[in-house]
Structures are given as C-alpha cells and as structure tokens.
Amino acid sequence: MNAEATAALSASSPDWAIDLADVAKTYKGKIEALKGINMRIRQGEVFGLLGPNGAGKSTLVKILMTVIRPTRCKGTMLGQPIGSQSILRRIGYLPEHHRFPSYLTGAQVLDFYAALTEVPRATRKARIPELLELVGMQDWGAVKVSRYSKGMRQRVGIAQALMNDPDIVLLDEPTDGVDPVGRRDIREILAELKRRGKTVFLNSHLLSELEMVCDRVAILVQGQVAKQGTIDELTAGKERYEIELATPTKQPPLAEMLHQLVSTNWEQYGPPKGWHDAGQLRSGEAIRVVNNMVQVHSSDAATIQPIIDQLRAHGAVIKSIRQLRPSLEDLFMAAVGDDGGVGGSKPCNANKKPLAAAPHTAKGDAS
Amino acid sequence: MMTQTVALFVDAYRELNAKKLFWITMLLSGLVVSIYAMIGINEEGITFLWFTLDFLPGNINSEQIPPEILYKGLFMNLGIGIWLTWIATILALISTAGIIPDMIAGGSIEMLLSKPISRTRLFLTKYLTGLLFAGLQVLAFTTASFLVIGIRGNVWEPGLFLAVPLVVCFFSYLYGVCALLGVLTRSTIASLLITLLFWCGLFVMNMGDAILLSFKVQYEVQRDGYTMGIDRSREGATKIITARREKEGNPVPEGFIATDEEMQSVMPWMASTIEYRDEAEETLGKLEPWAKGVYAVKTLVPKTGETIALLERWLISMADLEAITDGDAEEPTIDEESGRINLDDNELQLRTQEAFRERSVLWVLGTSLMFECLVLGGAVFVFARRDN
Numbered sequence: 001m002n003a004e005a006t007a008a009l010s011a012s013s014p015d016w017a018i019d020l021a022d023v024a025k026t027y028k029g030k031i032e033a034l035k036g037i038n039m040r041i042r043q044g045e046v047f048g049l050l051g052p053n054g055a056g057k058s059t060l061v062k063i064l065m066t067v068i069r070p071t072r073c074k075g076t077m078l079g080q081p082i083g084s085q086s087i088l089r090r091i092g093y094l095p096e097h098h099r100f101p102s103y104l105t106g107a108q109v110l111d112f113y114a115a116l117t118e119v120p121r122a123t124r125k126a127r128i129p130e131l132l133e134l135v136g137m138q139d140w141g142a143v144k145v146s147r148y149s150k151g152m153r154q155r156v157g158i159a160q161a162l163m164n165d166p167d168i169v170l171l172d173e174p175t176d177g178v179d180p181v182g183r184r185d186i187r188e189i190l191a192e193l194k195r196r197g198k199t200v201f202l203n204s205h206l207l208s209e210l211e212m213v214c215d216r217v218a219i220l221v222q223g224q225v226a227k228q229g230t231i232d233e234l235t236a237g238k239e240r241y242e243i244e245l246a247t248p249t250k251q252p253p254l255a256e257m258l259h260q261l262v263s264t265n266w267e268q269y270g271p272p273k274g275w276h277d278a279g280q281l282r283s284g285e286a287i288r289v290v291n292n293m294v295q296v297h298s299s300d301a302a303t304i305q306p307i308i309d310q311l312r313a314h315g316a317v318i319k320s321i322r323q324l325r326p327s328l329e330d331l332f333m334a335a336v337g338d339d340g341g342v343g344g345s346k347p348c349n350a351n352k353k354p355l356a357a358a359p360h361t362a363k364g365d366a367s
Numbered sequence: 368m369m370t371q372t373v374a375l376f377v378d379a380y381r382e383l384n385a386k387k388l389f390w391i392t393m394l395l396s397g398l399v400v401s402i403y404a405m406i407g408i409n410e411e412g413i414t415f416l417w418f419t420l421d422f423l424p425g426n427i428n429s430e431q432i433p434p435e436i437l438y439k440g441l442f443m444n445l446g447i448g449i450w451l452t453w454i455a456t457i458l459a460l461i462s463t464a465g466i467i468p469d470m471i472a473g474g475s476i477e478m479l480l481s482k483p484i485s486r487t488r489l490f491l492t493k494y495l496t497g498l499l500f501a502g503l504q505v506l507a508f509t510t511a512s513f514l515v516i517g518i519r520g521n522v523w524e525p526g527l528f529l530a531v532p533l534v535v536c537f538f539s540y541l542y543g544v545c546a547l548l549g550v551l552t553r554s555t556i557a558s559l560l561i562t563l564l565f566w567c568g569l570f571v572m573n574m575g576d577a578i579l580l581s582f583k584v585q586y587e588v589q590r591d592g593y594t595m596g597i598d599r600s601r602e603g604a605t606k607i608i609t610a611r612r613e614k615e616g617n618p619v620p621e622g623f624i625a626t627d628e629e630m631q632s633v634m635p636w637m638a639s640t641i642e643y644r645d646e647a648e649e650t651l652g653k654l655e656p657w658a659k660g661v662y663a664v665k666t667l668v669p670k671t672g673e674t675i676a677l678l679e680r681w682l683i684s685m686a687d688l689e690a691i692t693d694g695d696a697e698e699p700t701i702d703e704e705s706g707r708i709n710l711d712d713n714e715l716q717l718r719t720q721e722a723f724r725e726r727s728v729l730w731v732l733g734t735s736l737m738f739e740c741l742v743l744g745g746a747v748f749v750f751a752r753r754d755n
C-alpha cells in the first residue's frame with residue numbers, strides 16, 4: 001500500500017485531484033486523529049468519505065484546507081503540495097458547524113468569502129444571485145444570516161463554497177440539517193458539478209445519500225482507511241438473493257424443510273433459535289431465514305435453483321426473487337465492526353430507502 | 368491581494384457598525400462635548416449656560432484663565448482624561464474584546480483559514496478593526512471638541528487632533544494585551560477581565576510613580592532651598608565675622624569663609640537648617656532606589672498615563688502652566704525662628720510637572736510600543752501555530 005502510494009506520488013499523475021500519502025495528525029493531548037492515510041481522488045469524481053463519529057474525517061479535510069497542520073503529510077492537491085496557500089483559490093470548502101458573522105446578510109456572506117478567495121468584484125456580483133438561486137435562497141439574500149434556520153445556513157454555506165468556481169469542492173456534511181427537498185437539491189447540485197468536471201469530496205453520515213451520488217468511497221475508522229474503492233468494487237462477491245414467500249414459513253412441512261436446510265451446519269452458529277435461523281448450505285454459502293424471507297449469500301444464480309425447487313416441492317408460494325448487493329450501510333457496519341457482517345443486516349435497496357437514514361454511531365466512537 | 372484587503376476592511380466596518388455599543392459610545396461622546404460647550408468663562412467667573420457660577424471658590428475669571436486655556440483644560444481633563452481614557456476606553460474594550468475570540472471560534476475560523484491569506488495578516492487585520500473602533504471614536508470626539516473650542520474659545524487649535532494618534536496609541540497598549548489574551552483563552556469575558564486587571568495594575572504603578580516623583584521633587588526642592596539658604600547665610604556670616612574680627616583687631620585671612628560652627632555662632636538657627644538639609648539629603652538617598660526601580664519597571668510596560676499626558680505637554684507649554692498657576696513664584700525662604708524652609712505649593716507642582724516632562728517622548732512612546740510589539744508578536748505566534 002505504502003509503496004504503491006509513493007510510486008504514485010513520484011509519478012504525480014495529473015488526473016489525481018487529491019493524492020494523499022501517509023497523512024497523520026496527532027492533536028495536542030495525544031489524540032491520534034489520523035494514523036497515516038493513503039487516499040486518492042480522481043479528477044472529476046464524486047468521492048465520499050464516511051466513518052463513525054470521531055474517525056477523523058473532518059480532521060482530514062481541515063488538513064487539506066490548511067486549517068490545521070498535519071503531523072505528517074505527503075501529498076498533493078491539484079499537483080501542489082498540501083499546505084500551499086495559493087491552491088486554495090481553486091478549492092471550495094464548506095466546514096462542518098460553520099458559523100458566519102451574524103452581522104452579514106446571505107449575499108454579503110457570499111461576497112465576503114469570495115473576496116477573500118480573490119474573486120474579482122464583477123464576477124462576485126454576477127455570481128451571487130445565480131448561486132442563491134441554485135440553493136433556493138434567492139428570496140433570502142438580503143436577510144441577516146443570524147435569522148436563518150440551520151438548513152438555510154447550510155444552503156448558503158454550499159453556495160459560498162461554489163463562489164470561486166472551484167475545481168475541487170470539499171463539503172463536510174453538506175446535508176446536515178437540510179430538509180429532504182433540500183437534500184435532493186444538493187444531490188442535484190453535486191451531479192451538476194460532476195457534469196461540469198469538478199471534483200467533489202464529501203463527508204457524510206447519510207450513507208444512502210453517498211451511495212446515490214458517489215463514484216468512490218473510503219471508509220475511515222479510528223484514523224485509518226478501512227476500505228476504499230468504488231461501491232461496485234467494495235460489494236463485489238457479496239451479493240445475495242432473497243426469496244420472498246407468500247406462505248408462512250412456520251407451517252409444516254415447509255418449516256421442517258427450511259429448518260433442515262438452514263441448520264445443516266448450525267453447530268457453527270450455535271443451536272437454531274426459533275424461526276429466525278441462520279446457517280450454511282452444503283456448498284458453503286450462508287443462508288438465513290427472516291420471517292417469510294429466505295436469504296442466500298451468493299452471487300451465483302445457480303446456487304438458489306435447488307432451493308427454489310425444494311421450496312416449491314414443499315408447497316411454498318414464491319412471491320419474489322431479488323438479487324441484492326450489500327448497501328453502503330452494510331459495508332460501513334462491517335468496516336466499523338458493529339453488529340453483523342457484510343450483508344448481515346436487513347435488506348436494502350438503495351433507491352427505495354428513505355432519505356433520512358439515521359446516521360449510525362458505531363463503536364470506537366472516541367478514539 | 369487588494370480584493371482581500373478591501374473585503375477585510377469592509378467587513379471590519381460592518382462588524383463595528385453592527386455593534387450597538389459603538390453608536391452608544393458615539394452618542395455619549397456628543398453629550399460630553401455639549402456639556403463643556405455649555406461651560407464658559409467671563410470677567411466675573413465660570414458660567415454654565417446663562418448662569419454665572421460666582422459662588423465657586425477661588426474667584427477664577429477670564430483674566431486669570433483665558434477661555435482658550437479653560438477649554439483646552441476641559442478638553443484634556445474632562446474630555447480626554449475622564450471620558451475618553453476611562454469611560455470610553457472601558458466601553459471600547461467591552462465592545463472589541465470579542466473580536467479575536469469570535470474570529471477564532473470553531474466554525475468561523477475554518478472559513479478564514481481556508482482562504483489564501485496568511486494567518487498573520489488575518490490576525491493583524493482583526494486587531495486593527497479593534498483599533499479602528501477607538502480611532503473613529505476619538506476622531507469624532509476631537510472634531511466636535513475642535514469646533515466647540517473654536518466657536519466658544521475663539522481659538523482654532525489643530526493640535527487637538529494629536530489626541531487621535533495618542534488615544535489610539537493608548538488604547539492599542541490595552542487592546543494588544545486583550546488580543547493576546549483572546550488568542551490564549553478564546554474567551555471574551557476572560558480576556559476583557561484580565562485586560563482590565565492589567566490596566567488597574569498599570570494605574571497603580573503610575574500612581575506609585577507619581578507619588579514617588581512628587582516626593583522626590585519635594586525633597587530636591589527642599590534640599591536645594593536649604594543649600595541656597597545656607598550658602599547665603601554663610602556669606603552673611605562671613606561678612607559679619609570679617610567685620611567683627613576687623614573691629615577686634617584680629618583680621619581674617621585672605622579668602623576667609625565662615626565654617627559651619629562660625630556661622631552657627633552668629634546665626635544660631637542655622638544648626639537646625641543644616642540638620643534639615645542633611646535630612647532631606649538622606650531621604651532623597653532613600654527614595655532614589657525606589658524611584659529608579661519603579662522607573663525601570665515602567666520602562667518595560669506600556670505607559671498609559673504618560674502617553675495621554677503627552678497631549679498636555681504639547682498643547683499647554685510650561686510657560687502657560689506657570690502663567691496659570693502663579694505669575695510671581697516666590698523664592699523659598701528660611702524661617703528665622705525654626706530654621707525651616709517655606710515652600711511654595713504651586714512651585715512644587717510646577718517642578719513636578721517639569722520632572723514628568725523631562726521624560727523623553729522616545730521613552731514614553733518607544734518603550735510602550737516595544738511592549739506592544741512583543742505582545743502582538745506573541746499573539747501572532749500562538750495564533751499561527753495552534754490547531755484551529
């Protein structure tokens with residue numbers, strides 16, 4: 001991993017928007033927030049960084065923005081070493097829990113921070129109404145930010161991050177406090193940015209949202225990258241089939257058949273508990289029965305054919321068969337080491353999931 | 368670069384403008400100026416609006432104190448001395464103590480540090496915003512005073528505007544400390560309170576210094592008076608003895624000067640006078656190390672009082688002062704009964720003033736600004752290196 005990262009650094013490939021190697025940060029008081037991060041973000045992609053509270057996500061972004069000084073850091077952003085100030089002109093940033101001076105109006109906030117990024121006055125004038133409109137705040141530009149709601153502040157914050165027409169946008173929990181409509185708007189803005197070839201780096205707890213917009217994700221756990229890659233890469237080989245039955249699984253003879261099927265290797269899982277059983281097929285795949293749902297962890301359709309036959313032979317009426325891949329949440333839980341393994345939790349179809357998926361607080365909170 | 372600077376100053380203006388205390392202070396300034404616009408002086412005495420306050424003791428009138436001096440005095444003692452450097456300074460500190468802690472508060476500092484602008488520049492601009500508060504206040508106040516003195520006192524004294532840099536300078540000593548504390552504690556209240564404490568400390572030290580200095584001057588004047596008296600008496604005694612010895616047929620040798628004993632034989636009270644002189648000398652010797660110590664400490668810290676006093680030094684000359692206090696300062700005389708010296712109070716005050724004025728501008732401003740630079744340097748150092 002390390003060798004690979006260094007090799008990439010020396011090559012300094014121009015299509016890495018952000019290329020980090022061995023980024024570490026130890027806060028005063030010996031809190032090791034980051035323990036050597038290697039991470040690469042391609043130009044033009046939407047990259048999601050997730051992790052439990054205190055994993056070090058904000059710390060990483062702050063290092064990129066020169067807000068805090070890294071303990072160790074090798075890496076570049078748009079080809080320039082991290083920590084150089086001149087590159088900040090081409091970056092948009094939305095910090096978490098940002099606070100704007102309460103004496104400024106929304107439009108003045110945009111104007112002030114853009115001016116600090118050295119956007120010329122004429123450009124600022126033209127862009128303020130555009131961006132206010134983009135985030136749906138066109139009627140609020142002349143109102144003091146102290147009178148905004150949390151979501152409104154967040155929207156202005158996002159507009160502010162786009163004022164300098166940045167090449168990279170770093171957003172630390174952009175949807176924090178934003179209503180569902182606003183979150184959809186933000187997703188659309190991100191999609192639009194991507195279409196325009198911008199690189200977007202996103203910190204979020206809303207896994208389902210990240211899943212919708214991100215090309216690639218990294219999962220950060222206790223200051224280390226636990227997983228990194230496209231969602232497809234991360235879920236490869238971890239698909240599962242779900243066979244939904246219209247017949248109650250508790251009725252014999254179906255019940256006995258399932259019991260037998262599931263408890264083939266039950267020693268490994270402990271004695272079967274009622275009907276919520278988990279076990280292993282003879283061929284090795286994990287199988288689980290949850291209510292009237294049979295889950296088979298396999299990416300091979302052939303595996304489930306004999307099971308279908310058996311089920312039907314025992315009088316089961318099959319309502320649906322779906323192939324599912326693990327959700328980001330599943331990956332997250334696995335990486336964080338919380339309950340269940342990959343695919344161990346409830347089925348999840350990303351597009352059907354409600355937007356307001358609760359951010360998951362996991363173990364290892366205060367590292 | 369230019370864009371950023373303009374933006375920072377526009378922001379500073381907006382920040383000040385949003386502070387209610389800024390406008391309240393302005394208003395109070397107006398009040399103070401109008402109060403002393405109402406005070407006047409004529410041949411009969413001090414006036415207030417249309418009334419002559421002839422019940423005031425001392426029978427002060429426009430012949431003793433020309434209106435010009437009265438207004439300058441009011442401006443410096445009431446306007447600058449009490450209002451600007453006490454009340455308005457406290458109000459200014461209250462309203463500006465939060466500028467640095469607000470800037471480095473979580474959530475707002477990230478917004479600033481993530482811009483292509485150096486931390487030093489950020490810090491110093493915010494610091495200047497605080498000084499701008501003071502600057503605008505003094506400027507408004509001085510302009511109003513300038514007009515009042517011009518209209519009521521019939522003198523158009525541009526020198527009044529020296530108050531602007533001087534008061535800003537004075538405020539900057541305190542605000543520098545406040546800014547450093549803001550960076551260290553991140554708390555408005557803590558930095559405000561500790562700054563006020565620091566200021567009180569300076570005040571106490573200035574008091575001590577002033578007391579020591581006036582004592583020192585008093586004993587110096589005494590010693591000099593006694594020495595002069597003794598020298599004169601010795602001359603007298605020499606003459607008397609010379610005359611007496613001539614009469615006795617025992618003429619004194621060439622260049623004879625009476626010794627202390629011989630002098631005492633003809634002027635018995637001189638014994639105590641010599642004693643008093645020696646006492647004064649001794650006390651001076653004891654005061655000296657203290658005065659030196661306080662002076663040394665004062666060299667290291669900002670000289671708030673003396674910075675403001677520079678204005679008086681420049682606006683009212685020593686000659687003016689002498690004219691006001693007393694035209695005919697008496698020579699100290701030695702009482703022939705007790706051998707004590709009679710000192711003129713006004714003379715003492717003048718001499719103390721003179722002693723203060725002997726301290727160079729370079730010492731007053733230079734060492735104070737040096738202190739401020741160190742404090743600011745420390746603040747920038749801490750601000751630039753800490754994780755925000």
Ligand SMILES: Nc1ncnc2c1ncn2[C@@H]1O[C@H](COP(=O)(O)OP(=O)(O)OP(=O)(O)O)[C@@H](O)[C@H]1O
Pocket residue numbers: 027028029031032033051052053054055056057058059060096366367754755
């Ligand atoms: N200024 C600081 N001083 C000391 N420790 C800090 C500081 N900021 C963060 N930390 C610590 O660093 C670790 C990482 O914090 P960070 O804010 O980066 O986490 P995060 O992943 O953004 O969490 P969240 O999801 O809650 O936003 C935490 O253990 C936190 O306590």
Ligand SMILES: [Mg+2]
Pocket residue numbers: 057058059096172
């Ligand atoms: Mg965070």
